[in-house]
Amino acid sequence: MKKLLILLVFFFLSNNALAINFSFTDMEGKVQKLSDYKGKWVLVNFWATWCPPCRKEIPDLTDFHQENDDAVVIGVNYEPGISDKKLNHFLALYLVNYPITRVNDEIIATLGEPRGLPTSILIDPQGNVKKKISGMVTDRKLNQMIAQFERQSKKEK
Template sequence: MLKQFASHPWVRKLTPSPFTLILLILIVYFWFRPPAWVSDEDRPVANVAITTTDGRVIPLASLRGKVVVVNFWATWCPYCRHEMPGMQAFYRDWHAKGVEILALSIEDDPKLVAQFMQQQAYTFPAGLADAATQQAFGEIKKVPMSFVIDKKGVIRHKISGQVYYGRLENLVTPLLKE
């Protein structure tokens, strides 16, 4: 019966070619795990102050002694939204070990960012990336973009694209041992 069903011409039209299947698999893969390029950096970060959505001011210099992940993002960016749960899990697991995450939105509305963070129950600090902050890290031309800063305040890695838990773990662990 199944063989008879599969021999109908309209069923054969719906059967994808191997090329189409490979293309669909690649699209799904890159949607859920788009490529991110990691470059090694070795430059001190300027001491900018981040104002969080709850009104706290965090000077980057006050975070010396911790490994800091600074993530530039936007609420409208699908890749940014997709990486946030992994960042939250990483923050939950690594914050007590000396890791801080700062999520800096390139948007202009702090209420929008605060509302998004609250709705999603993200607990790491978030704020807006003003011009001075963006300049301190170099031009932020696209999001998501993240920077990993060592305990001494030196930018060690730049991640252009979506981060995920395993990549953060691989980049942060050696810096915690230094």
């Protein structure tokens, strides 16, 4: 019985654990975890309202988030001094359709400090960081990267 219990615990942990994980509270007050998106590609995007390239890439990120059932964008606002009111106004103005959180110590400890904005981190469905991208990204480029990583993964099997 003890061996069965150990095997069940091992099976549960190995099938539900991600390589990396962190928690965040979105702008609606909902606590989420990266592990909530297990099985999906995740793009974590560090950005700020004052950053022109960040603002320019938002339409591509909203398209990518909306058009891909197997992918999600998590926006990490990197400006601690901005009020909720101002941030929510910005999000409504730019029609942001993906979860937004404020930067926190757990995210930085897990993914590292961005060297500039925007910075995006592409995480595979198993929770492994596949690519760090400095500068703007487009939905087309993201889809191409994911397709390339999926082709590589199939070749390795």
